[in-house]
Amino acid sequence: xxxxxxxxxxxxxxxxxxxxxxxxxxxxxxAQTQFEREIDQFVTPDPTVYARNLSIGIVNQKFNPAAxxxxxxxxxxxxxxxxxxxxxxxxxxxxxxxxxxRFVHINQRLSTRNRITILxxxxxxxxxxxxxxxxxxxxxxxxxxxxxxxxxxxxxxxYTVRGSIAFKRLV
Numbered sequence: 001x002x003x004x005x006x007x008x009x010x011x012x013x014x015x016x017x018x019x020x021x022x023x024x025x026x027x028x029x030x031a032q033t034q035f036e037r038e039i040d041q042f043v044t045p046d047p048t049v050y051a052r053n054l055s056i057g058i059v060n061q062k063f064n065p066a067a068x069x070x071x072x073x074x075x076x077x078x079x080x081x082x083x084x085x086x087x088x089x090x091x092x093x094x095x096x097x098x099x100x101x102r103f104v105h106i107n108q109r110l111s112t113r114n115r116i117t118i119l120x121x122x123x124x125x126x127x128x129x130x131x132x133x134x135x136x137x138x139x140x141x142x143x144x145x146x147x148x149x150x151x152x153x154x155x156x157x158x159y160t161v162r163g164s165i166a167f168k169r170l171v
Contacts, residue, residue, distance in 0.1 A: 006120030014075040026079040081106040083122040101140035
């Protein structure tokens with residue numbers, strides 16, 4: 001993988017782990033405070049609905065880790081990022097299973113360098129999880145108005161970008 005220099009290491013000021021229900025309120029708050037404005041002109045955000053769906057995902061991964069993955073990154077005990085990916089997604093014209101990224105939210109107050117490193121690490125986590133699960137394709141998309149760096153990192157990680165959607169074929 002081209003993004004090898006970003007692999008998690010002791011140099012990072014944060015740690016990754018699988019999300020649990022105690023992370024729920026902080027995940028919802030991060031989504032609301034830093035990213036809600038990106039969707040509120042199209043749909044009405046409902047933090048209770050998001051918390052419910054996250055709760056289902058967190059419980060689902062606890063009992064079936066191959067169904068979906070929700071990871072959190074913490075620095076000095078504060079949540080700074082989370083990533084959610086889910087399997088069992090299919091194009092209407094194919095029987096190839098895909099894993100689809102649901103969300104990546106990274107605290108925008110972090111330095112650009114840290115945000116890029118965290119995103120690169122998320123892409124690596126997704127590759128590993130999808131490969132272990134035997135999933136053939138990863139799909140990640142964005143609705144953000146500022147998406148150049150996000151999609152460029154996907155390209156560097158081996159994804160093919162079409163518009164605001166990135167696909168990666170896994171062997």
